[in-house]
Amino acid sequence: MARLSLSLSLRLCVIVVSVFTVPLKVIGNSEGGALYSLRRSLLDPDNVLQSWDPNLVNPCTWFHITCNQANRVTRVDLGNSNLSGHLVPELGKLEHLQYLELYKNNIQGTIPVELGNLKSLISLDLYNNNISGIIPPALGKLESLVFLRLNDNQLTGKIPRELTGISSLKVVDVSNNNLCGTIPTTGPFEHIPLNNFENNPRLEGPELQGLASYDTNCS
Template sequence: MEASTCTSFWGFFFCVSLTLTIIQLVCANSEGDALYTLRRTLSDPDNVLQSWDPTLVNPCTWFHVTCNQDNRVTRVDLGNSNLSGHLVPELGKLEHLQYLELYKNNIQGTIPSELGKLKNLISLDLYNNNITGTIPSSLGKLKNLVFLRLNDNRLTGPIPRELVKVTSLKVVDVSNNDLCGTIPITGPFERIPLDNFENNPRLEGPELLGLASYDTNCS
């Protein structure tokens, strides 16, 4: 009886461990697929993405990618890498991502609204690119976001009021774009210096209470 019970216990333990391992591998493969989708849209003249091999079990051995102990992607560091191309919606599948660093490249196109799914994101650094379109309101869902640097792009439209609710924000820089509307003054924006909004010719000064609707008329 005791031997049977023991065998049953270890059999159950093995099955649970195997299941967890398979789940981790599937998730890692999904994240690798997402990153490889990004790679395929980018021009990489300096071959900084040469190690991004989609045939590997997970992307944790790729250069410029950092993972946690569960082989989930937590950092993508591709700042100042002479890359051009577009961001992809698949980046929203990197559930554990904390740092997305793509500054000082030649990234074009828009910021995918799917980045609002990155609930663990701490830093979003897309500054010094050629990104167009608006700042997605979905970024207001990033409740752990501390650093939002979108300066020196070609962004248009208003500063989303959803960002006012991201109380973790310490740094917001949207200078040198073509934003319009007014500058928020509540929530984390109370402590953001006005220099971080400069050189947006159509952006008005800090909003007056009750005039936030002004932003809905700009594009």
């Protein structure tokens, strides 16, 4: 009877441990998997990402990653790291990410639309890379965004009107790209210096309400 009771107690302990550890593994695998997808898409001649081991459940132990007390990723700090390659849509799975710092590298390709899922994001710093394509209108969903620095890339198209709805936005820099259309002046853009838009050959401003050329002469 004692052996039976002991066996039952051990089984209950295993069940309890499983209940409390499985969710943590799921969280770790989801965020770790997203970050490892980024590592695989980047060339890293200086081995900056060497600690990003896919066999570790918790990416909070990796260099250049910061987590909160709940072991959720809040910062990715890879600025000026001699990285090349491209960004990946899996970054949109980092639900608690506040800072995405990838400035001063040689990253190419486009900005993933999925970055619009990062509702906690405060700072998106992709400046001084070789990123092309448009600024995704989905970034307008980043309701906590304060800093948006995309300058010194190869971006094309318009400045999305959706960005004017981000009331928290304080800094926008899209200078030295290939943007076109007109510069918004509504919402947070009212206080953005014009030199943060300079050196875009086809970008005009400030924006005039009802200006037809905004839509017809910019692609």
